[in-house]
Amino acid sequence: xxxGIYNWIDERLDITPMWRDVADHEVPEHVNPAHHxxxxxxxxxxxxxxxxxxxxxxxxxLTMYYVPDIINAYASVDYLQHKVAFGGIVRAMHxxxxxxxxxxxxxxxxxxxxxxxxxxxxxxxxxxGMLIFFIMLGLGxxxxxxxxxxxxxxxxxxxxxxxxxxxxxxxxxxxxxxxxEIVGAQTLTRFFAIHVFFLPGALLALLAAHFFMIxxxxxxxxx
Amino acid sequence: MAHGHNSKEKVVFVxxxxxxxxxxxxxxxxxTAFPGKSExxxxxxxxxxxxxxxxxxxxxxxxxxxxxAPLGYPADPMNAAFIPMPxxxxxxxxxxxxxxxxxxxxxVLGVMGIPGLAFGxxxxxxxxxTGKERRFYRRPIASALMLLSLISVVYLTKVSxxxxxxxxxxxxxKPEHIIREEKAREAYEKGQPAPSVVKRxxxxxxxxxxxxxLELMKQNNCLSCHASDLNGNSGIPALRGIxxxxxxxxxxxxxxxxxxxxxxxxxxxxxxEIDQIATWLSKQKKAx
Numbered sequence: 195x196x197x198g199i200y201n202w203i204d205e206r207l208d209i210t211p212m213w214r215d216v217a218d219h220e221v222p223e224h225v226n227p228a229h230h231x232x233x234x235x236x237x238x239x240x241x242x243x244x245x246x247x248x249x250x251x252x253x254x255x256l257t258m259y260y261v262p263d264i265i266n267a268y269a270s271v272d273y274l275q276h277k278v279a280f281g282g283i284v285r286a287m288h289x290x291x292x293x294x295x296x297x298x299x300x301x302x303x304x305x306x307x308x309x310x311x312x313x314x315x316x317x318x319x320x321x322x323g324m325l326i327f328f329i330m331l332g333l334g335x336x337x338x339x340x341x342x343x344x345x346x347x348x349x350x351x352x353x354x355x356x357x358x359x360x361x362x363x364x365x366x367x368x369x370x371x372x373x374x375e376i377v378g379a380q381t382l383t384r385f386f387a388i389h390v391f392f393l394p395g396a397l398l399a400l401l402a403a404h405f406f407m408i409x410x411x412x413x414x415x416x417x
Numbered sequence: 418m419a420h421g422h423n424s425k426e427k428v429v430f431v432x433x434x435x436x437x438x439x440x441x442x443x444x445x446x447x448x449t450a451f452p453g454k455s456e457x458x459x460x461x462x463x464x465x466x467x468x469x470x471x472x473x474x475x476x477x478x479x480x481x482x483x484x485x486a487p488l489g490y491p492a493d494p495m496n497a498a499f500i501p502m503p504x505x506x507x508x509x510x511x512x513x514x515x516x517x518x519x520x521x522x523x524x525v526l527g528v529m530g531i532p533g534l535a536f537g538x539x540x541x542x543x544x545x546x547t548g549k550e551r552r553f554y555r556r557p558i559a560s561a562l563m564l565l566s567l568i569s570v571v572y573l574t575k576v577s578x579x580x581x582x583x584x585x586x587x588x589x590x591k592p593e594h595i596i597r598e599e600k601a602r603e604a605y606e607k608g609q610p611a612p613s614v615v616k617r618x619x620x621x622x623x624x625x626x627x628x629x630x631l632e633l634m635k636q637n638n639c640l641s642c643h644a645s646d647l648n649g650n651s652g653i654p655a656l657r658g659i660x661x662x663x664x665x666x667x668x669x670x671x672x673x674x675x676x677x678x679x680x681x682x683x684x685x686x687x688x689x690e691i692d693q694i695a696t697w698l699s700k701q702k703k704a705x
Contacts, residue, residue, distance in 0.1 A: 221462040223453030228465045237469045244470050245477075268491040269615040275488055276611065282485050287477075289486035294477060296506045307542070307563055310551025317543035324540045331506070338504055344593055347492035348501035356514065359524045376494070417552055 215409060224416035236413075238302035243401070245295040250394070252288040260340070262386035264379045267342035292334055299327055311414040319407040322400055329397045336389035342382060350385070351377050489593030490614055500584050509570045512577035535566060621658040621703050623647060630697035633690060637682065653678070660701040669695035 204210055223229050225236040259278060261270040274281040303323070306312055312320035339350045354377065358368040373380025456462055503511050510532060514520050519527030538545060546559040553560040585591070601611045623631075634640060642653050649655035659668070672691050675681035682691065 217457070217459035219458050220455040221458050222455045226454075226456070226462060226465060227469060229454065234469055237466055240466050241470060241473055244473070248477075264492075271488060272615055275486070283481055286481035286484065286486045290477065290480050290484070293505070304563075304567075308553040308560070310553065310556070312543045313546070313549070313551060314543070320543050321540060324536075328536075334504055334506065341488060342492045343489035344492055344496055344499045345487075345489050345502065347494065348496075348499050349503045352501045352511075353503065353507075356528060359528050361525050361529065378494075414551075 219409070219412075222413060222416070225413055235301075235305045238298050238305055242295060242298040242302050245291050245298055246397075246401075248287060249291045249295060252284050252291065253390070255284050256288055257390065262340070262383055264342060264382055267340065267382060271341045271343075292337060295330060296334065299330060303327065309414065309417060316407070316411055316414065319404060319411070322403050322407065326397065326400045326404065329393050329400065333389060333393050333397070336385040336393065339377075339382065339385045340389065347377060350381065354381075487592075487594035489597065491616070498588070498590070500581065500588070500590065502581055505574065505578070508577040509573035512573040512580075515577075538562075620648075621655075621701075623657060624660075624700045624702065625697065628697050630693045633686075634694060637685060642678075656698065656701060658701055658703045660699045661703055663699070665695050665699035668698045 225233050227234045227237060256274065259270055259274040259281065261267060271285070275285055276282070306320065306323070335353065339346045354368050354372055357371065358364045360367060371381065371384060372378075373384050513531060514524070514527045516527075517523075519531060542559070546556060548556060550556050597614065604611050639656075640647070643649055643656050644653075647656040663671070669691055671679060672686070672694055673681065673683045686694070
């Protein structure tokens with residue numbers, strides 16, 4: 195039956211070349227952990243993506259309960275953590291996943307660096323990867339405020355003070371993120387919007403570019 | 418079809434569309450250039466990658482169950498004693514800014530100079546390290562710089578964390594999420610419900626509820642707008658606690674002459690009755 199559906203769609207849209215591109219390409223032996231155990235270092239990129247998918251899914255479930263305003267933000271996180279079935283698990287996944295994604299990305303970056311895989315013709319992919327790194331740091335920074343407990347509040351206050359000390363642009367950056375004079379209602383809604391819409395949008399676009407370039411150029415050869 | 422396939426044409430279109438027929442054939446490049454056994458991505462290679470993924474996933478889930486995500490007490494901007502702490506992966510930058518030669522007058526160096534140089538170099542690494550050589554031991558400068566950066570990041574993070582632990586000890590504070598967890602556990606062991614830390618504003622109580630003035634107000638339909646629980650409606654003020662906002666004279670004036678949407682009651686009520694109501698309303702103060 196699946197064959198029938200596949201053929202029906204293929205007749206109309208000619209998806210076989212697309213499938214070949216995504217799924218049917220050959221993967222060389224030197225990155226295959228089944229052949230060389232040490233090749234697990236080549237898995238960190240895939241694991242980063244895996245954790246990112248977990249972050250997106252758990253984040254989607256968190257927004258079902260989270261309320262981004264200063265009166266209810268903490269109460270909604272408290273409710274989610276202690277009253278909702280499996281809410282504590284979903285929040286723990288998002289919390290620890292945020293750290294794990296940084297760890298995996300860090301290891302992936304080191305693997306690419308020390309195997310010299312960023313060299314020609316893969317320079318652009320390295321730059322895109324670094325941009326993904328910065329987006330991830332931004333996601334960590336904005337997500338830290340959202341539970342609206344003391345730790346979140348004072349860390350953000352310090353972060354914005356540091357941002358303010360940038361010459362010339364500092365006060366503007368601070369005001370843009372703050373949405374006013376103090377860390378308050380506007381800051382929380384802005385960080386929420388940046389964390390949930392702006393940065394994930396940019397992240398998905400960059401990930402698409404990253405994967406497209408990997409497929410176009412293939413994996414770098416053995417050392 | 419409007420046009421047939423004419424091989425003399427320079428551009429050949431696919432079907433009747435304007436899509437050019439490309440010369441690229443959709444055959445994936447093979448890896449015969451590489452030694453050893455290559456295999457297809459789906460399903461063979463992905464399965465092996467997924468096995469590594471499963472190991473990570475199990476470890477990750479064990480972590481989430483063993484350590485719930487921390488949650489302290491609600492943000493209180495007036496809390497002056499709280500020791501601010503960013504997430505662990507920002508600690509190295511946080512620590513950097515504590516050194517006198519990259520802070521104060523030289524803060525530009527701390528927030529722009531050093532991080533800008535380090536992250537800029539990382540971002541542009543392929544354009545700085547342009548040699549053909551890929552093995553790390555054959556490109557000592559790039560590798561040494563990276564190792565040096567790694568060591569400094571680890572060192573700064575460690576110093577920052579130790580400093581934080583020292584601060585906690587010196588001030589005798591425990592992180593709030595730990596205090597919360599301990600209190601919840603104590604309550605659980607005693608069989609009590611977990612202590613709630615979410616504060617809700619208490620409703621303002623009605624003062625002297627058995628006063629005949631309230632009955633008088635009910636008869637005159639005051640409560641049809643100000644709500645039967647005296648909490649008001651959208652745009653209509655609550656009468657609970659109204660004595661904190663207006664004096665008796667002001668209240669009497671509003672009841673007598675009206676104000677905005679509030680109708681005047683001077684024709685319906687006697688001056689004595691208005692005085693009775695205004696006296697009662699002026700007593701509606703929030704309990705201290």
